[in-house]
Amino acid sequence: MSTDGSGPAATSPDTSGPTASTPKTLGLDGREPDGLDNPLPGTVYLVGAGPGDPDLLTLKAHRLLSRCDALVYDSLVPRALLDLVPEGCECHFVGKRRGHHSVPQPTTNAVLVELAQRHRCIVRLKGGDPFLFGRGGEEAAHLVKQGVAVQVVPGVTAGIAAPAYAGIPVTHRRAGSSVTFVTGHEEIDKGRPGVDWRGLARSSDGLVIYMGLHNLPQICAELMAGGLAGSTPAAVVQQGTVTGQRQLITALADLAGRVEAEGFGSPAIVVIGAMVAERIPQCAPEPALVEMPIPF
Secondary structure: OOOOOOOOOOOOOOOOOHHHOOOOOOOOOOOOOOOOOOOOOOEEEEEEOEOOOHHHOOHHHHHHHOOOOEEEEOOOOOHHHHOOOOOOOEEEEOOOOOOOOOOOHHHHHHHHHHHHOOOOEEEEEEOEOOOOOOOHHHHHHHHHHOOOOEEEEOOOOHHHHHHHOOOOOOOOHHHOOOOEEEEOOOOOOOOOOOOOHHHHHHHOOEEEEEOOOOOHHHHHHHHHHOOOOOOOEEEEEEOOOEOOOEEEEEEHHHHHHHHHHOOOOOOEEEEEEHHHHHOOHHHOOOOEOOOOOOOO
16 A cells, blocks of 8 residues: 555544544442433532541542533542633532521522533532431432433442541441431421430430530430430540541540640541440541632
8 A cells, every 4th residue: 555645545433433432430239330421400419528538539420520511519528529610610619617697508508509500420529328327318309300301329428438548447246236317406397306316216226426625515415314324335436537636536525625625626426335345447548638628
């Protein structure tokens, strides 16, 4: 075949046909991840960001962040994850934290619906797991009611990861057969009775408490009034999995006083029960060199 112009022209491979399409990103099982390569118009993905360490982000969450058109995110998300979104992605911060100006939930709901009218792939990024004290269920129900396509992408919850990064297993055969995940942040507008701490003292072998520091003195008092021994092992893990992580291991009767005296603050996970005594500090991973929460 001549290349000097006197003979038949050299032909290049045809790149216009279907065989020349860009290789698709497949899941670990070899299948195309549902909705990722061709997201439905106006789909909102409720994505769990995990507890803070970016290495704990799921593969599906990573793929969605790397191609989303719009991002709506909370304060309990490391900035390293925000760097994953494409240039030109429309970003909205809707963080909520005690003592700071917070975006009301109805406003966040309205932002998601409005973005779904203009973009194909919208990521609603939440710390931990969207369906565990993350209001993901409320947002999913609102979006469905408004006719917006929505999918949940589970994430690693801080209630398991933060204790693990302190070497604490939240279940252990020597520590009982049950563990309860409960919020310590009581709001007057929930329209239902508060947490029955005395009942939990009698019914659960272990407790993992989210957002519990503000009400910790009352929580500890109620648990002991319900029959939980003051000598019960207890722990607090602040800034779990990221820079600034520190932990306190003590007895239930001393927990609230030591937390105040030693200046522990949010975000933090409280663990109460015999599983704290099964702590193996040698297995605890090093916290990631990232900072959170995002400042208001």
